Amino acid sequence: MALKIVADLCTSCGDCEPECPTVSIKPKKGVYFINPDTCTECDGDADSPKCMDICEVDDCIVYA
Ligand code: SF4
Ligand code: SF4
Secondary structure (H helix, E strand, O other), X not given: OOEXXXXXXXXXXXXXXXXXXXXXXXXXOOEEEEOOOOOOOOOOOOOOOHHHHHOOOOOOEEEO
16 A cells, blocks of 8 residues: 655655655655655545645656
């Protein structure tokens, strides 16, 4: 149960980082990375995953 960031598409804008309720998104090697051990896919929220909603790059954040 985790999402992942496609490193080749991530522009490192950082918009997703503060949106994550589980603090699972961190910068790593110049792009951003989702910790699969703590990402809950925003389970329980009515909306779709918050990071996916905020990221403006198509298909940058996908289901792992
Ligand atoms: S799906 Fe939710 S919990 Fe997982 S990284 Fe995105 S914002 Fe964080
Ligand atoms: S919002 Fe998208 S492009 Fe911006 S840092 Fe997050 S994953 Fe990368």
